[in-house]
Amino acid sequence: MNDTAVIDTIIDGKAFAEGLRGRVAGVAARFAAAAGRQAGLAVVLVGEDPASQVYVRSKGKQTVACGMASFEHKLPADTAEADLLALVARLNADPAVDGILVQLPLPGHMDERRVIAAINPDKDVDGFHVINAGRLAVGLPGFVPCTPLGCLMLLKDRLDSLAGLDAVVIGRSNIVGKPMAQLLLGESCTVTIAHSRTRDLPDVVRRADIVVAAVGRPEMIRGDWIKPGATVIDVGINRVPGAEEGKTRLVGDVDFAGASKVAGAITPVPGGVGPMTIAVLLRNTLVAAHRNAGLALDEATL
Numbered sequence: 001m002n003d004t005a006v007i008d009t010i011i012d013g014k015a016f017a018e019g020l021r022g023r024v025a026g027v028a029a030r031f032a033a034a035a036g037r038q039a040g041l042a043v044v045l046v047g048e049d050p051a052s053q054v055y056v057r058s059k060g061k062q063t064v065a066c067g068m069a070s071f072e073h074k075l076p077a078d079t080a081e082a083d084l085l086a087l088v089a090r091l092n093a094d095p096a097v098d099g100i101l102v103q104l105p106l107p108g109h110m111d112e113r114r115v116i117a118a119i120n121p122d123k124d125v126d127g128f129h130v131i132n133a134g135r136l137a138v139g140l141p142g143f144v145p146c147t148p149l150g151c152l153m154l155l156k157d158r159l160d161s162l163a164g165l166d167a168v169v170i171g172r173s174n175i176v177g178k179p180m181a182q183l184l185l186g187e188s189c190t191v192t193i194a195h196s197r198t199r200d201l202p203d204v205v206r207r208a209d210i211v212v213a214a215v216g217r218p219e220m221i222r223g224d225w226i227k228p229g230a231t232v233i234d235v236g237i238n239r240v241p242g243a244e245e246g247k248t249r250l251v252g253d254v255d256f257a258g259a260s261k262v263a264g265a266i267t268p269v270p271g272g273v274g275p276m277t278i279a280v281l282l283r284n285t286l287v288a289a290h291r292n293a294g295l296a297l298d299e300a301t302l
Contacts, residue, residue: 011267017275024282028067039289040069041099042091047077052103066282081110085118092120098292099125099285125284136182143284148180150276151233158265163188170194171214180212213253223258232266235273
């Protein structure tokens with residue numbers, strides 16, 4: 001396969017995310033005019049994890065750039081769980097806040113499940129609350145975790161129809177694997193959830209028209225596992241040693257060099273799924289704002 005053909009197979013998540021943010025900004029301006037206020041996203045960061053700090057800062061900038069209000073709450077790492085829960089309760093009651101995101105991971109003395117459960121499900125724009133997981137499972141309106149919803153958007157943009165396709169999701173986390181499988185079922189795919197302990201994983205993957213890799217192991221999915229023409233969505237973000245000593249580089253869960261020669265379409269790492277996560281978070285916040293304000297919104301336009 002020549003270089004031009006490889007480029008044609010690449011799914012540009014960065015460009016798609018930019019388009020989504022543009023649509024969000026347009027709808028956010030109309031919401032502010034109708035509601036008399038901006039849609040609001042509150043992000044809570046506990047501790048000083050460097051990666052989380054960068055992520056929260058990026059969320060704040062993109063929220064403001066899309067014409068929405070950003071409320072950042074930074075708490076010391078030794079904050080008592082009760083104090084965090086009290087903050088969540090205040091945000092639940094604040095009419096200016098439409099979406100609440102508590103940045104994970106939390107310090108070890110806090111129970112992440114308890115904290116997530118304290119968020120009002122109608123403000124849970126991360127889609128992690130058990131009520132939103134249940135809504136997704138039975139097909140009711142709710143909030144879906146941002147990364148799998150972003151993956152679905154990329155798939156639907158690339159493929160004419162997902163109905164009837166064989167899809168394999170590699171990974172079974174509550175954040176990506178399980179909701180991704182539910183979304184694909186909702187699109188009438190035939191879905192297999194595989195993982196690191198699946199027997200003869202290569203054979204399972206070779207049957208798939210759609211492969212979503214979210215297992216957290218660098219380049220675990222080899223190029224010769226991919227069915228010719230399959231669409232590959234690589235959720236993995238793994239830092240591995242680079243060519244120069246002391247330097248690192250990012251790779252996905254899929255062997256991109258090998259898979260891109262076989263796949264009909266594939267997301268790169270970086271520049272594939274990653275940019276979609278914050279863009280979908282902003283989209284979810286805007287959806288929450290309309291629901292909270294009782295304003296109509298054709299959510300399919302976002």
